[in-house]
Every structure is written in structure tokens, then in C-alpha cells.
Amino acid sequence: MALYRTYRPLAFADVVGQDPVVTTLEQAVEQQKLSHAYLFAGSRGTGKTSVARILAKHIMTRGIADDTLKRQIIKGIEDGSIVDLLEIDAASNRGIDDVRDLIEKIQFSPVVAAAKVYIIDEAHMITKDAFNALLKTLEEPPEYAHFILATTELNKIPATIQSRCQCFPFRPIEEEDIVRRLQYIADQEHIIVDREALRLIARHVEGGLRDAISLLDQMRSLAKIAVKDVEQRIGATGQQYIAAVADAIGRNDPPALLKAVRELEEAGTPLDLFLRELLALVRIELHRAIEQKKPIDVHLQALDILLEAIRNLRLSPVPGLVVESALLTLCNPKSKGRGEVLPTKTEEKPERKKTKEEPAAPTPPSNDSTKDDTTASAAEIEAPDVTLENISVAWGQILEETTPASVRISLKNGILQGLSGTKVTVGFTSAFHRDKVAATEASRAVEQVMQKIFRRSLKLECVLEKDGAKPDTKENIVNLADAAAEVF
Numbered sequence: 001m002a003l004y005r006t007y008r009p010l011a012f013a014d015v016v017g018q019d020p021v022v023t024t025l026e027q028a029v030e031q032q033k034l035s036h037a038y039l040f041a042g043s044r045g046t047g048k049t050s051v052a053r054i055l056a057k058h059i060m061t062r063g064i065a066d067d068t069l070k071r072q073i074i075k076g077i078e079d080g081s082i083v084d085l086l087e088i089d090a091a092s093n094r095g096i097d098d099v100r101d102l103i104e105k106i107q108f109s110p111v112v113a114a115a116k117v118y119i120i121d122e123a124h125m126i127t128k129d130a131f132n133a134l135l136k137t138l139e140e141p142p143e144y145a146h147f148i149l150a151t152t153e154l155n156k157i158p159a160t161i162q163s164r165c166q167c168f169p170f171r172p173i174e175e176e177d178i179v180r181r182l183q184y185i186a187d188q189e190h191i192i193v194d195r196e197a198l199r200l201i202a203r204h205v206e207g208g209l210r211d212a213i214s215l216l217d218q219m220r221s222l223a224k225i226a227v228k229d230v231e232q233r234i235g236a237t238g239q240q241y242i243a244a245v246a247d248a249i250g251r252n253d254p255p256a257l258l259k260a261v262r263e264l265e266e267a268g269t270p271l272d273l274f275l276r277e278l279l280a281l282v283r284i285e286l287h288r289a290i291e292q293k294k295p296i297d298v299h300l301q302a303l304d305i306l307l308e309a310i311r312n313l314r315l316s317p318v319p320g321l322v323v324e325s326a327l328l329t330l331c332n333p334k335s336k337g338r339g340e341v342l343p344t345k346t347e348e349k350p351e352r353k354k355t356k357e358e359p360a361a362p363t364p365p366s367n368d369s370t371k372d373d374t375t376a377s378a379a380e381i382e383a384p385d386v387t388l389e390n391i392s393v394a395w396g397q398i399l400e401e402t403t404p405a406s407v408r409i410s411l412k413n414g415i416l417q418g419l420s421g422t423k424v425t426v427g428f429t430s431a432f433h434r435d436k437v438a439a440t441e442a443s444r445a446v447e448q449v450m451q452k453i454f455r456r457s458l459k460l461e462c463v464l465e466k467d468g469a470k471p472d473t474k475e476n477i478v479n480l481a482d483a484a485a486e487v488f
Contacts, residue, residue: 002214003185003217003220004210004214004217008050009047009050009051010078012025012026016173016178016180016181016209017046017047017171017174017178018046018170018171018173022051025055029055032062034058034062035146036141036146036147037147037148037164037166038052038055038146038167038168039150039151039154039165039166039167040148040151040168040170041152041154041157042152042169042170043170043172043207044152044210045205045209045210045212046173046209047170047173049121051170052119052150053078056119056146056148057074059117060113060114061073061074061114063114064114069112072112084111084117085116085119086119088119089122090123090126094127094130098130099130099133099134100133106118106141106145115144115145116144117145118146118147119148122150122151122152123151123157124151124157131158135160138161138164147165149165154167154169172206173207173209175431175432176202178198178201178212179195179199179202179431181213182201182202182212183198185213186198191216191220191225192225193219194224194225194227195435196227198216199435200230200234201215201230201234204230215233219233241260242278243406243409244405245260246281247405248260248327249330253331257324257328257331261320261323261324271319272310275306275309275313275323278306282299282306284413284429285299286299305330309323309325309326386458391419391424391450392416395416397449398450398453399411399412402445402446404445407442407446410432410437413429413430414433414434414462415428415465417463422456423458423459424458424459424461425463426461426462426463427463427464428463428464429464429465431464434464
């Protein structure tokens with residue numbers, strides 16, 4: 001049996017990622033306040049049909065005292081053999097004649113269960129005339145009849161139908177919830193799989209748990225599922241090129257950009273997926289700038305350039321040229337007369353000077369004629385104090401010296417949350433970036449850079465923002481990407 005059927009939730013407690021919906025329905029069941037019509041709306045694979053069947057169990061066993069009969073009804077619902085539960089696919093039963101036939105049959109009382117339940121999947125496929133025929137029955141059904149409509153396109157459901165149903169939005173399931181569920185299934189089925197492979201699956205399905213389980217099912221025969229195995233089946237998204245492209249844009253390096261596009265094409269990576277990854281990164285930086293009340297003109301221009309490229313990609317006879325043009329425009333935005341897309345970096349002067357961005361160490365006074373040289377030498381040798389302020393202003397240098405680029409780009413998505421002794425805590429809104437930096441080699445690389453600057457062994461702690469302590473003041477919130485003066 002397919003994994004998504006084996007691990008389909010059979011009770012409210014098993015449903016993943018839909019807590020608001022589940023909580024409301026559980027309370028309705030406990031308080032005996034069940035409606036005659038429900039409308040579940042959300043993207044595919046988010047649990048609409050599964051929750052509908054679970055709700056049907058409660059409706060159809062309500063008031064039945066015989067435990068044996070209850071078990072029989074529940075078993076009949078789970079295997080689809082009970083006549084009082086009718087699951088209708090509106091994609092193939094969408095006409096007015098089909099609805100009239102349903103209305104005629106609804107007049108007959110339930111055979112075994114306490115109620116009859118009609119689950120209508122893909123309800124948006126029903127024709128306008130058929131909806132009109134169903135309207136009166138939805139409004140005043142027999143006491144024993146209940147309807148549960150499920151749809152992926154709520155906007156196609158007439159307002160008259162929506163007004164007669166209790167509507168529940170099913171949100172895309174969060175990446176972390178999908179990863180946890182996939183790991184549970186892998187453990188139960190003795191499937192060996194890398195955690196990063198599970199994250200790649202979770203990102204690919206865009207909130208659809210069923211699709212994620214199906215993808216895991218496709219690869220379960222492999223001895224071990226690695227990231228490359230997932231990429232071979234879903235196609236690479238170009239995520240591995242994002243860091244190189246971001247660095248090239250920050251350095252204003254057109255040849256490096258052209259090389260990246262050429263590698264994308266040679267690898268067979270869909271260019272639209274790559275642009276969407278880049279677009280998502282700019283969006284994160286836009287939101288961050290807004291939260292910190294920073295100028296956003298540069299981010300808006302970058303969004304315009306990338307959105308235009310995505311629109312033009314489908315129509316272009318040479319798609320790679322569209323991507324090259326967009327990336328080169330990000331490097332040289334003045335061609336559109338709208339200012340720079342990325343802040344330019346000033347070249348360092350040969351003589352080292354302390355700036356606002358560098359933690360300055362105190363130097364003893366001197367009357368010697370070589371005072372300037374002594375001061376510069378002291379600044380080079382004496383380590384600055386390890387304080388939250390000094391660490392925050394040193395992040396630009398830390399980011400610049402952190403390697404490889406993939407670790408640097410993930411670190412830029414972090415927020416400095418605090419300093420406790422020698423432990424530096426950085427919070428991330430994305431578990432992907434958190435895990436990337438928290439990996440042993442990556443965290444060691446960052447710690448080595450901090451040790452070079454502060455001449456002390458510091459420990460890097462990476463947490464999700466919702467798990468970490470929130471800073472009490474704005475001064476304690478440091479945007480690492482802004483400290484590096486880069487958009488990406």
C-alpha cells in the first residue's frame with residue numbers, strides 16, 4: 001500500500017499542521033454543535049479529505065451506545081465500505097443530473113450509522129446549474145444529512161454556497177512539520193534518509209504533505225536517500241548557485257554572473273525556479289528592512305527586475321538571455337535610471353584606519369614621534385572586549401571572512417540575539433539556514449573568524465527565532481545582512 005494511504009491520519013490527533021481547524025472541530029464535537037454543511041478550502045495535500053473523513057466518524061457515530069456497532073461504522077468509513085458515507089468526485093460528477101440524483105437519494109434514512117455524510121471533493125468543478133440545484137438542500141437538509149465540501153479553489157465556489165457552509169481554510173503545512181512527519185514515517189519504515197534530503201522534499205512540495213510522502217515513497221527502495229537522489233527526481237532548483245550569484249552581484253562582477261547562468265543551463269536547472277529562489281531571498285531582505293525601518297528602494301527595484309524576468313522567461317526564444325539580462329541589471333541598475341540595486345562597497349585604503357564598523361580597542365597615550373604607527377599597531381594586536389556591541393559591529397568583517405559562500409549566505413539570514421559568557425546566540429527564521437550554519441564544519445568556520453578578531457574562543461549557538469529568547473531592546477537586534485551592507 002502507498003505510504004500516504006498507510007499514514008493517512010485516522011483521528012484529529014494525527015492531523016499535521018492544521019491546529020486551528022482541528023481545535024475548532026474537536027470543540028464542536030465535544031459540545032455537540034455540529035453543522036449540516038462544511039466547506040474545507042486549501043491547496044492540495046493539506047489534509048482536507050482526511051479531516052472530512054475523521055469528522056464523518058464523529059457525525060455518524062454520534063449517539064450510538066453500542067461499542068461494537070461504533071467500531072464497525074468506523075472501520076467501514078476507513079475502508080470505504082459503509083453505504084451511509086458517500087464520497088463524490090465533483091470532477092466527474094459535476095452536472096445537474098448528478099446533483100439531482102444525489103438529492104433524490106438523500107431522502108432515504110441512514111442504513112447503519114446515525115447520519116448520512118456526503119463528502120464532495122473538488123467541489124469547485126460543479127457547474128453553476130448544479131450548484132443552484134444543490135442550494136436548497138444545503139440550506140435545509142434532512143436532520144440526518146451532512147455535507148462536507150472540499151476545494152482547492154475557493155474563489156470558484158459561489159457566495160450563496162459559501163454562506164450556507166461553515167468555511168475552514170487549510171493552510172500550507174510548514175516545512176518543519178513536513179520534515180518531522182517524513183522523519184517519523186522513515187523511522188517506522190526503516191528508511192535511511194539524510195535530514196537535508198527531507199528538507200529539500202519539504203521545500204519542493206510547497207506545503208503539501210501528501211506530495212511529500214509520495215515523493216519519499218518513490219525513493220524508499222534506495223539503500224540511503226541523499227540530497228542528490230531527491231534532486232534527480234524533482235530537478236535542481238538552483239539553490240546551490242544562489243550564494244555565488246549574490247556574491248557576484250555584491251562585487252559587481254558580470255563575468256561571474258554569466259558563468260553562473262551558463263552552469264545553471266548546463267546542469268539543466270529550470271531557470272524559472274532559480275529566479276523564484278532569488279526572488280524569495282530578496283523578499284526576506286525587504287521584510288527585514290521594513291521591520292528595521294530602513295530604506296527599501298533598492299529591494300523594490302530588485303523585485304521589479306526579477307518579476308519582469310520571470311514574466312519574460314516563458315516568451316523568450318533564449319531563456320538564458322533573460323536571466324543574464326536580469327542579473328546584469330542588478331549589477332548595473334543605473335541603466336534604468338533608478339539608482340543602484342545594491343549598495344557599493346568602498347575600497348579599503350592601504351593604511352588601516354578604524355571606522356564605525358570596526359570594534360576599536362583603547363590605546364595608551366604616547367608623546368613619541370611615532371605615535372600614529374604605535375596606535376595603528378596597538379589596534380592590530382590588542383583584541384577588543386567581547387561585548388554584544390563589539391560583536392554586532394564586527395559582523396560585517398565576520399561575514400566577509402566566513403567561508404564557504406553557502407555558509408555565508410545562510411549566516412546573513414540570522415539575527416544576533418545575545419551574548420552569554422562566551423556563547424554567541426544567533427536566531428534564524430528559517431530552519432534551513434539555521435541548520436546550514438549549525439553544521440559542525442560551518443559553525444567551526446564562523447567561530448574561527450570570531451577567534452581571529454577577538455582573540456578568544458567563542459561558541460556559536462544557532463536557534464530558531466521562535467525558540468530563542470527575544471531581545472528586550474532594539475539595540476540588541478542586529479541584522480547581519482545590513483551589517484554586511486548587502487541585499488543578499
